[in-house]
Amino acid sequence: MTDSDTPVLEVEELTKYFSAGSGGSLLDTLLRRSDDSYVKAVDGVSFELMENETIGVVGESGCGKSTMGKSILRLIEPTSGDVRFKGESVTDLSGRQMRKKRTEMQFIFQDPTSALNPKMKIKHLLNEPLENFYDFDKAELAQRTDDLLEQIDLPKTVKDRYPHELSGGQKQRVVIGRAIASNPDLIVADEPVTGLDVSVQSNIITMLEEIQEEFELSLLFIAHDLSVVRYISDRVMVLYLGHITELGDSEAVFTNPQHPYTRELKRAIPRSHPDDDPAETEITEGEPPSPLDPPSGCPFHTRCPAYIGDICEEEYPDPVELQDGRLVSCHHFEEGDPPIEGEYEQYAKTTIADGRPSPTADSEGDGTDQVVSANANGGDVDGQ
Numbered sequence: 001m002t003d004s005d006t007p008v009l010e011v012e013e014l015t016k017y018f019s020a021g022s023g024g025s026l027l028d029t030l031l032r033r034s035d036d037s038y039v040k041a042v043d044g045v046s047f048e049l050m051e052n053e054t055i056g057v058v059g060e061s062g063c064g065k066s067t068m069g070k071s072i073l074r075l076i077e078p079t080s081g082d083v084r085f086k087g088e089s090v091t092d093l094s095g096r097q098m099r100k101k102r103t104e105m106q107f108i109f110q111d112p113t114s115a116l117n118p119k120m121k122i123k124h125l126l127n128e129p130l131e132n133f134y135d136f137d138k139a140e141l142a143q144r145t146d147d148l149l150e151q152i153d154l155p156k157t158v159k160d161r162y163p164h165e166l167s168g169g170q171k172q173r174v175v176i177g178r179a180i181a182s183n184p185d186l187i188v189a190d191e192p193v194t195g196l197d198v199s200v201q202s203n204i205i206t207m208l209e210e211i212q213e214e215f216e217l218s219l220l221f222i223a224h225d226l227s228v229v230r231y232i233s234d235r236v237m238v239l240y241l242g243h244i245t246e247l248g249d250s251e252a253v254f255t256n257p258q259h260p261y262t263r264e265l266k267r268a269i270p271r272s273h274p275d276d277d278p279a280e281t282e283i284t285e286g287e288p289p290s291p292l293d294p295p296s297g298c299p300f301h302t303r304c305p306a307y308i309g310d311i312c313e314e315e316y317p318d319p320v321e322l323q324d325g326r327l328v329s330c331h332h333f334e335e336g337d338p339p340i341e342g343e344y345e346q347y348a349k350t351t352i353a354d355g356r357p358s359p360t361a362d363s364e365g366d367g368t369d370q371v372v373s374a375n376a377n378g379g380d381v382d383g384q
């Protein structure tokens with residue numbers, strides 16, 4: 001938790017466009033029309049992350065979360081924009097300077113198996129980040145390994161094991177141990193619990209929370225759905241097609257989401273109780289459009305249950321600061337006319353053919369033609 005007003009990270013108008021032919025999803029490939037088309041994965045993102053603060057980053061698959069995180073650490077080169085870390089721009093640092101800087105700003109990848117060299121023992125994996133940049137002798141390294149194992153709640157007996165001998169949850173703990181080995185000020189964690197069993201997820205989230213407090217570090221925690229980031233985050237950022245649609249206090253965004261997209265994400269949280277209303281568990285209108293051919297104006301207008309009219313298709317909505325300090329990019333707020341709760345609920349229950357409310361739709365229809373689970377990329381269950 002933070003009460004600091006000193007930013008550790010300042011991100012200004014960050015963009016990352018991938019050129020056509022450089023990969024991406026099947027839909028991106030099909031939509032590629034010429035060599036000068038671009039996948040606009042991150043499209044002008046600005047925010048500050050304070051000392052000792054956690055921001056949860058959420059949004060459906062393909063909305064640019066990973067690309068944003070990797071661009072911040074220059075694991076992929078941003079197309080434009082500026083990133084300042086502790087007041088210093090990292091945009092123009094040389095490769096060597098940036099590698100050194102990454103001891104202070106670490107990245108945790110989603111898949112722990114591919115993040116760990118299978119031929120190295122756990123003790124060497126934990127030592128490696130220290131050996132590269134610090135001058136510890138053998139005894140100091142051994143002590144540091146023991147300390148790290150304690151911090152990541154693993155028994156000392158795993159030291160001489162190899163990654164394949166550990167469960168998915170244990171491997172992710174080692175990945176986190178490697179990230180904190182150099183005492184960083186910032187960690188970008190890209191879906192660190194996706195694909196793990198629910199109970200393992202919550203243990204790892206709790207551990208990350210404890211580490212964040214103990215090390216007083218700042219955390220950008222990327223996840224698919226709001227419920228995962230709810231408790232660990234001070235603030236939540238919602239991304240849609242490379243844009244921030246809502247950014248504000250975590251509890252406020254969760255309990256009272258304001259952007260129509262955030263409301264849809266909340267409705268899409270997988271039900272945790274068999275008596276929950278299934279209608280509250282799915283996003284109603286298929287997948288987001290491809291960032292290779294994003295809609296004009298507000299990128300969410302093609303699916304928006306609170307669509308107003310031409311303005312949504314023609315202009316990108318500037319972020320509006322609400323009374324509680326959160327930022328929302330939606331024409332409703334620009335017009336000083338937030339979507340009314342009841343009206344919104346009515347819209348959201350209609351069957352949506354082209355992404356907008358249909359006057360002829362049966363409001364009781366189940367809409368199964370269009371529904372997709374926001375958890376579609378949830379991955380395998382880890383059997384720790």
Ligand SMILES: Nc1ncnc2c1ncn2[C@@H]1O[C@H](COP(=O)(O)OP(=O)(O)OP(=O)(O)O)[C@@H](O)[C@H]1O
Pocket residue numbers: 018019022023024025028039040041059060061062063064065066067068224290291292377
């Ligand atoms: N190397 C690449 N070349 C071309 N397009 C890419 C590349 N990497 C990502 N993309 C595209 O950029 C967009 C954003 O991808 P990104 O992985 O950042 O989204 P995400 O929100 O992290 O999704 P997920 O939750 O599935 O990881 C997608 O359309 C993706 O296909």
